Amino acid sequence: MVKLKTNVLYYGDNLDILRHHIPEESIDLIYLDPPFNSQRSYNVLFRESSGVGSGAQMEAFEDTWHWGAVAQAAYEEVVTRAHQRVARLLQAMVEGLKHNDVTAYLTMMAIRLVELHRVLKPTGSIYLHCDPTAAHYLKVVMDAIFGVQNFRNEIAWKRFNFHADAKRFGRVSDRLLFYTKSEAYTWNRLRVGFKDSYIESHFTHFDENGRRYRLDNLNPPGGRGPVYEFHGQTRAWRFTRDKMLSLEADGKIYVAPGGVAQLKRYLDEQPGEAVHEMWTDIPPVNPQAKERLGYPTQKPLALLERIVSASSNPGDVVLDPFCGCGTAVHAAQKLGRQWIGIDITHLAIGLIRRRMQDVFQGLTIEVVGEPKDLAGAEYLAASKPTQFEYWVVDKLDAQPTGGKGPDLDGVMPFVEFGGKVKRAVISVKGTKSVNPEMIREVLGALGPDKPIGILVTLTKPTKGMITQAVAARSYESDGIKYQRVQTMTVEDILKGKRPHVPPPVSPFAKAPAEKKKGKQQPLL
Numbered sequence: 001m002v003k004l005k006t007n008v009l010y011y012g013d014n015l016d017i018l019r020h021h022i023p024e025e026s027i028d029l030i031y032l033d034p035p036f037n038s039q040r041s042y043n044v045l046f047r048e049s050s051g052v053g054s055g056a057q058m059e060a061f062e063d064t065w066h067w068g069a070v071a072q073a074a075y076e077e078v079v080t081r082a083h084q085r086v087a088r089l090l091q092a093m094v095e096g097l098k099h100n101d102v103t104a105y106l107t108m109m110a111i112r113l114v115e116l117h118r119v120l121k122p123t124g125s126i127y128l129h130c131d132p133t134a135a136h137y138l139k140v141v142m143d144a145i146f147g148v149q150n151f152r153n154e155i156a157w158k159r160f161n162f163h164a165d166a167k168r169f170g171r172v173s174d175r176l177l178f179y180t181k182s183e184a185y186t187w188n189r190l191r192v193g194f195k196d197s198y199i200e201s202h203f204t205h206f207d208e209n210g211r212r213y214r215l216d217n218l219n220p221p222g223g224r225g226p227v228y229e230f231h232g233q234t235r236a237w238r239f240t241r242d243k244m245l246s247l248e249a250d251g252k253i254y255v256a257p258g259g260v261a262q263l264k265r266y267l268d269e270q271p272g273e274a275v276h277e278m279w280t281d282i283p284p285v286n287p288q289a290k291e292r293l294g295y296p297t298q299k300p301l302a303l304l305e306r307i308v309s310a311s312s313n314p315g316d317v318v319l320d321p322f323c324g325c326g327t328a329v330h331a332a333q334k335l336g337r338q339w340i341g342i343d344i345t346h347l348a349i350g351l352i353r354r355r356m357q358d359v360f361q362g363l364t365i366e367v368v369g370e371p372k373d374l375a376g377a378e379y380l381a382a383s384k385p386t387q388f389e390y391w392v393v394d395k396l397d398a399q400p401t402g403g404k405g406p407d408l409d410g411v412m413p414f415v416e417f418g419g420k421v422k423r424a425v426i427s428v429k430g431t432k433s434v435n436p437e438m439i440r441e442v443l444g445a446l447g448p449d450k451p452i453g454i455l456v457t458l459t460k461p462t463k464g465m466i467t468q469a470v471a472a473r474s475y476e477s478d479g480i481k482y483q484r485v486q487t488m489t490v491e492d493i494l495k496g497k498r499p500h501v502p503p504p505v506s507p508f509a510k511a512p513a514e515k516k517k518g519k520q521q522p523l524l
Contacts, residue, residue, distance in 0.1 A: 006317055006338035009329075011349050011369035014321035014342040018115040021368070022340070027119045028186065028316035029337075031307055031328045033129035033299065036065070036105060071104040074111045083114055085144040093137070106137055113145050116321065120181045125152075125311040128177040129299070135175040146179040153178040157303065158280040176307075190310050191272035192281060203267045207251070212267040215254060218244075231255050238263075275306070282306070293355060293509045295325035295348075304331035312337055326352030333360055334514055346370065346387050350394035351508070358511045374458075377490045381430030381458055389428040392456050395493050398426055399507035406445050412454070413505040417478035424452035424501050432459050439468045442485050451475040453485045454499045461487045477502045 004026045010017045075094065079087040090110055094103045113128075120126060126146070130138055135154070143151065155176035165171065194202075203212040218238045220226075225236040230244055237244060247253050247263070255261045282302045285292050291301055304327045308318060314336040320328035323341035325348065332339035333356065343349055353365045370391060371377040381388040386402075393400040393410035400410050410426035425445045429438055434457050442453035452475055455461070461469075469485040476482070486499055 004317070005366075005368070006340060007333075008340060008366045008368055009323070009349055009352060010340070010342040011344075011346060011367060012342070013344055015112055015115060017342050017369075018112070018119060018321065022115075022119045022319070024118055025121045025124075026317065027319045027340075028121055028124050029308065029312040029318045030116055030120060030124070030126040031129070031304065031318070031320050032116070032127075032322050033297065033320075033324060034109060034322045035297070036130065036134060065101050065105045065108065067099040067101070067104040071107050075107045078107065078111050078114070081114075083145070086110055086114060086141070089140065089144045102134065102137070105134065106141060109138065110141050110145070112321065113141060116319075117145050117181070119319070122182045123184055123186050124181045125185055126179050126181075127155075127307050127311070128179075130175050130177065132171065132173070132175060135177065139177055142177055142179055146181070150180045150182065151178075152180060153277045155277045155279060157282065158278070159284045178311075186311055186313060186316070188310050188313070190275040190306065192275055193272050194267075194270070195273075198273075199267065205264075207264075213264045214267075215262040216265050218261055218263055231261050233260050275310070279303075279306075290512050293325050293351065293511060295351065298325050299327045301327055301331055301334075304328050305335065308332055308335050308337060323352055324348055326355050330355065330359060330511075333363075346390040346394055347400060350390070354508055355511045359514050361513055371494075373494065374491050377494070378432075378458060385430050388430045392428045392490065392493065393426055396426065396454075396456075396498065397504070397506065398424075408442070408445050408453075411450075411507065412499065412501060413507050414452075414502045415505055416502050421505060422452075423450050424454055424499060425450050426454045426456065429455070429457045434459055434461050434465060436462075436465050436468055439465050439485060439487075443472060446484065451484065452482060452499070452501055455485065455487045456490065456493065457487070458490050460489055 002021060002023045004023050005021070010021065075090065078090050081087065090107060093106055097103050116126060128138060128142065139151075139154065153176075155178060156173045157176060158173050160170075160172040199212070203214045205213050205215065207213065220236050220238045223236065225238055226240050227236050228234065228241050230237060230241070239247070244253065244261070252264045253261050254264050282300055285298045285300050289300075292298065308328075308331045312318060312332075315338065317338045317340065318328060318332040319340045319342075320326075321342045323329065323343040326341060329339040329341045329352065341352060343352070349367055349370065353367065356363055356365055371380050377388070377391075380391060389409045390400050396410070396412060398410040398412040401408065406425075408425050408427040410428070412424040412426060413421050414424060416422050425442070427438065427442050427445070438455055438457070438461075442455050446453050455469070466487060469487050470483065472484040474481040475484050480502070482500055482502070488497055488499070
């Protein structure tokens with residue numbers, strides 16, 4: 001039997017990890033924000049697979065949402081398994097919409113949503129974050145898997161205040177599809193502060209101490225209540241006579257000359273407005289925000305804190321199977337929940353690990369699925385060369401470049417004597433064969449602002465390569481000489497060896513540390 005591990009990151013395909021590492025009915029809350037490029041037009045989205053389409057949202061998902069062998073295999077698995085409602089629905093969608101990016105996306109989501117339903121507790125909830133481009137299709141898929149009766153809300157989150165499109169109304173919102181596993185789900189009703197405009201229009205009275213209040217009637221619910229005389233009015237009241245006298249003694253009753261008694265509701269005693277399905281009070285992560293990490297689809301922490309607060313309790317387990325930059329696991333840790341994060345790129349895994357260790361200082365993060373030894377590194381290099389490069393660059397705390405342009409596979413900023421920031425360039429080679437051309441490639445990438453080059457190989461470089469690297473003139477800063485071209489192996493890195501460079505500068509935005517444990521958002 002699989003034992004659930006929490007407060008852990010998994011590298012790999014979330015479908016495989018859900019099936020092999022997450023037990024049935026073990027998760028209290030799921031949040032997922034799968035990649036989907038809504039900026040492409042419908043003409044591109046519905047183009048047949050034989051046509052030329054644009055790339056997906058991230059390079060890591062370039063092949064994920066296109067109809068090909070992987071999507072076809074997922075489709076065949078869904079339509080031949082026991083989930084017949086999902087099978088019939090998906091067959092109808094593919095027949096009607098044909099083989100294209102949309103049906104590939106829906107197929108790959110359907111097979112994962114079936115697994116997410118399996119791992120969710122009967123008291124659990126799931127929030128699927130998407131945009132209007134696909135929300136209606138995804139809702140139908142989720143109806144088939146979670147049941148129409150378990151649909152709770154389609155939440156609209158207002159991302160932008162102003163966004164103009166040439167020939168349509170500006171798209172300013174995302175969608176959050178909120179479903180539960182059953183009727184007996186965890187729910188904490190939340191409150192937010194009143195808007196200034198509401199306060200100005202409703203709390204129009206002030207007492208002698210300057211406290212704001214509004215007047216409310218004392219009519220009983222449904223018109224039925226205790227009948228008695230109060231300040232000259234005999235009628236049915238909301239409260240008993242003793243309660244009314246107690247409220248009056250506390251200064252909570254207002255009676256105008258010749259009028260009916262009314263209840264004073266003080267602003268500073270009101271819990272606030274109940275959160276509804278239109279979320280306009282949480283702004284996106286703007287370029288100046290302290291929490292901004294530079295991740296293109298980063299969601300604000302306040303958004304995930306609201307979801308975690310509403311649909312889980314301290315100690316519950318929160319799962320994000322498309323972890324991205326880790327906002328969901330950040331919110332879970334802050335609010336005292338256990339968490340599991342999954343992502344298919346080492347780029348994201350490295351970012352999440354750094355974020356969590358910056359925010360929660362002293363926190364140890366276990367990553368399951370990343371290479372722990374040379375054999376694991378060799379397997380990653382052979383099976384997923386790009387992810388191998390990302391992993392190596394991340395192990396060096398450097399910034400990946402994707403192997404594009406003159407910066408090779410990564411860069412490591414450092415401060416030379418005098419305070420000027422320069423860079424070391426990194427070249428990663430995942431093949432078992434090495435040759436002198438690799439040294440020449442690194443030398444060709446160097447320049448005034450890139451005085452050091454680092455070559456990382458799976459196998460040891462030849463003596464000739466080492467001689468060629470040593471022959472390159474050295475670089476000097478603050479009286480210290482640094483080898484201009486440095487060679488190291490993956491095994492060196494696994495043993496803790498690092499490049500010899502002047503004091504390095506982190507190329508990553510640093511998430512601000514949490515000073516204390518976060519509080520549950522205000523409840524009703």
